[in-house]
Amino acid sequence: MTLQAITANRLGDGLSVFLAEDGSWSTDFAQSRVVEDGEAASLEDAGEAAVAANHIVGPYLIDVEAVEGGYRATKYRERIRIDGPSRETRPGDHKHGDHKPGANRAA
Amino acid sequence: MYQYDEFDHAHVRQRTEQFRGQVARRLSGELSEDEFRPLRLMNGVYLQLHAYMLRVAIPYGTLSAVQMRKLAHIARVYDKGYGHFTTRQNIQYNWPKLEELPDILGELAEVEMHAIQTSGNCIRNVTADQYAGAAADEIEDPRIWAEIIRQWSSLHPEFSFLPRKFKIAITGSPTDRAAVKVHDIGLRMHLNAAGDPGFEVLVGGGLGRTPMIAKTCRAWVSKHDLLAYLEAILRVYNLHGRRDNKYKARIKILVHELGIDEFRREVDEEFEHLRDGALVLPVEEVARIEKHFAPHPFETLPVKSDVLLSYRSVNFDFARWYAVNTFPHKADGYRIVNISLKPEGGVPGDATADQMDAIADIADRYSFSEICVAHEQNLVLAHVKQDDLFTLWQKLVELELATPNIRQITDIISCPGLDFCTLANARSIPVAQRISQRFSDLKRQWNVGDITLNISGCINACGHHHVGNIGILGVDRKGEEYYQITLGGRADENAQVGKIIGPAFPYDDVVDAIETVVETYLDARTEGETFLETYDRVGQEPFKEKLYATA
Numbered sequence: 001m002t003l004q005a006i007t008a009n010r011l012g013d014g015l016s017v018f019l020a021e022d023g024s025w026s027t028d029f030a031q032s033r034v035v036e037d038g039e040a041a042s043l044e045d046a047g048e049a050a051v052a053a054n055h056i057v058g059p060y061l062i063d064v065e066a067v068e069g070g071y072r073a074t075k076y077r078e079r080i081r082i083d084g085p086s087r088e089t090r091p092g093d094h095k096h097g098d099h100k101p102g103a104n105r106a107a
Numbered sequence: 108m109y110q111y112d113e114f115d116h117a118h119v120r121q122r123t124e125q126f127r128g129q130v131a132r133r134l135s136g137e138l139s140e141d142e143f144r145p146l147r148l149m150n151g152v153y154l155q156l157h158a159y160m161l162r163v164a165i166p167y168g169t170l171s172a173v174q175m176r177k178l179a180h181i182a183r184v185y186d187k188g189y190g191h192f193t194t195r196q197n198i199q200y201n202w203p204k205l206e207e208l209p210d211i212l213g214e215l216a217e218v219e220m221h222a223i224q225t226s227g228n229c230i231r232n233v234t235a236d237q238y239a240g241a242a243a244d245e246i247e248d249p250r251i252w253a254e255i256i257r258q259w260s261s262l263h264p265e266f267s268f269l270p271r272k273f274k275i276a277i278t279g280s281p282t283d284r285a286a287v288k289v290h291d292i293g294l295r296m297h298l299n300a301a302g303d304p305g306f307e308v309l310v311g312g313g314l315g316r317t318p319m320i321a322k323t324c325r326a327w328v329s330k331h332d333l334l335a336y337l338e339a340i341l342r343v344y345n346l347h348g349r350r351d352n353k354y355k356a357r358i359k360i361l362v363h364e365l366g367i368d369e370f371r372r373e374v375d376e377e378f379e380h381l382r383d384g385a386l387v388l389p390v391e392e393v394a395r396i397e398k399h400f401a402p403h404p405f406e407t408l409p410v411k412s413d414v415l416l417s418y419r420s421v422n423f424d425f426a427r428w429y430a431v432n433t434f435p436h437k438a439d440g441y442r443i444v445n446i447s448l449k450p451e452g453g454v455p456g457d458a459t460a461d462q463m464d465a466i467a468d469i470a471d472r473y474s475f476s477e478i479c480v481a482h483e484q485n486l487v488l489a490h491v492k493q494d495d496l497f498t499l500w501q502k503l504v505e506l507e508l509a510t511p512n513i514r515q516i517t518d519i520i521s522c523p524g525l526d527f528c529t530l531a532n533a534r535s536i537p538v539a540q541r542i543s544q545r546f547s548d549l550k551r552q553w554n555v556g557d558i559t560l561n562i563s564g565c566i567n568a569c570g571h572h573h574v575g576n577i578g579i580l581g582v583d584r585k586g587e588e589y590y591q592i593t594l595g596g597r598a599d600e601n602a603q604v605g606k607i608i609g610p611a612f613p614y615d616d617v618v619d620a621i622e623t624v625v626e627t628y629l630d631a632r633t634e635g636e637t638f639l640e641t642y643d644r645v646g647q648e649p650f651k652e653k654l655y656a657t658a
């Protein structure tokens with residue numbers, strides 16, 4: 001059984017978003033609606049509707065897996081999409097402030 | 108520096124307003140993404156892994172202090188406080204909002220900047236030697252011709268839809284610092300037998316999936332003939348370039364398939380038609396552009412500065428920085444300063460808004476308000492008085508911009524890789540950061556000496572991995588990040604593509620592998636040999652043995 005969620009970029013600001021349980025598109029993966037792959041069509045329908053409503057761009061499904069306390073993306077590419085750039089900021093760096101470690105879904 | 112004329116101003120303003128309308132129509136849904144994509148790309152706007160990305164053109168890498176401050180302002184107000192300087196001598200912003208992009212382009216237009224020709228199948232922003240106008244070994248400032256080429260190629264109706272993107276690089280020195288041999292067209296200025304300056308025109312170089320070193324199309328083309336000759340090349344390419352297959356569409360494939368002799372024959376034929384025609388620039392026009400690049404009013408100074416000598420003898424850190432990060436200038440008493448954007452553990456090519464502002468101030472005070480972006484992702488203050496070097500160095504130290512590592516192992520070229528790029532197979536930046544940390548001991552770096560290490564996150568090779576003395580290419584092996592190592596590449600006048608040393612290494616092992624390569628070199632080298640010289644002498648075997656002995 002594969003679990004899936006759906007992601008896209010928000011049209012106006014381009015940020016990566018995920019379809020949330022409440023039907024909104026959230027930058028917070030932890031809010032994601034996760035379904036079994038047999039039901040992925042419902043996610044895709046929501047994606048298409050949001051594209052038509054000029055809310056998002058380029059929706060696509062991502063595989064996720066259950067981990068302690070929630071889910072995480074199966075592919076490292078999507079994990080980086082969720083967490084933000086993985087590069088380290090160095091001491092004394094003028095903080096890039098775009099890394100969101102541990103943004104994967106909590107319970 | 109070049110200053111916009113009325114045409115340039117009107118054009119950039121018009122494009123900005125046009126884009127404002129296009130964005131509004133996209134946001135309202137009047138334009139679909141499919142319709143909008145080509146329009147945004149024509150204005151340098153990409154959609155990346157996390158957000159939109161804006162690539163701003165910095166023609167031939169030269170910036171004024173005023174422009175640098177504007178780049179800082181944009182980073183601060185519209186982005187997350189930093190920008191990324193690229194191997195194309197451009198700057199990229201990773202987090203601009205589509206809604207704000209028209210305003211950003213408007214701000215850029217105020218300082219004669221834009222994002223045109225940073226994307227699409229057109230003649231891209233021309234790149235040049237970062238020491239242009241300053242290098243002691245330079246014949247003439249190549250930016251005069253880079254600017255002339257920019258004007259010729261901007262909006263050239265015939266060349267707006269080429270089979271593929273087209274990149275031109277130019278150097279005014281016999282030493283090639285602009286990697287001209289890995290560009291679609293490379294121009295290298297030299298003197299002919301009569302002592303007249305002209306260009307060797309190289310064609311068909313490129314990296315990516317099929318790396319190739321450019322071949323000489325014509326050994327010497329006069330300045331008078333240059334545009335006609337370039338146009339002849341573009342015409343042959345436009346006619347025969349493979350539009351059916353994206354992977355075969357670059358001019359390098361055409362040159363390879365036709366053979367350089369047949370390609371040259373066709374270019375010559377075309378050139379005969381074009382020669383002495385409309386493409387010969389009036390002398391006054393060349394003179395007008397030359398004036399923009401007239402040498403700065405350098406003071407008459409002694410060759411050697413006593414102030415400099417005394418600081419070098421008392422301050423070891425300064426002396427090392429001087430030896431590693433500065434370069435001879437054509438004017439007596441001056442020196443070219445490289446600002447390293449490769450601090451220990453830093454992101455290659457990144458600069459914060461505060462750093463950009465500070466660099467602009469320093470340029471105003473010490474280097475005729477001019478800054479140049481190097482394709483190695485560093486910045487250059489090209490005209491600093493030797494007397495001022497110590498003070499300038501102290502300021503750079505405060506700004507964390509004085510890492511004495513130019514052309515050392517931590518002066519890494521790295522593309523954004525999977526941390527930002529949708530096309531990536533693997534991350535580049537964290538690999539660069541870990542290598543930089545592993546070799547953080549400066550004495551160790553200096554002991555290793557002259558070496559280049561380049562990293563790309565996929566075969567598109569934005570990080571020039573093929574032509575790094577050590578190259579690292581990120582590949583995907585069954586959903587895991589792996590890194591292929593190549594050795595022996597170089598991007599100078601003797602450019603050469605590196606050879607793959609063996610099976611790829613996983614993310615966790617790649618830094619160890621690089622260290623093994625370096626240790627193998629140190630063991631094998633004879634007195635005074637650089638990495639490349641040792642590699643050329645001993646070949647791949649010793650490196651292979653060490654890397655895969657235990658595997």
Ligand code: SF4
Pocket residue numbers: 522523524525528529530531532563564565566567568569570
């Ligand atoms: S080399 Fe590949 S991963 Fe790196 S920036 Fe270019 S396209 Fe992206």
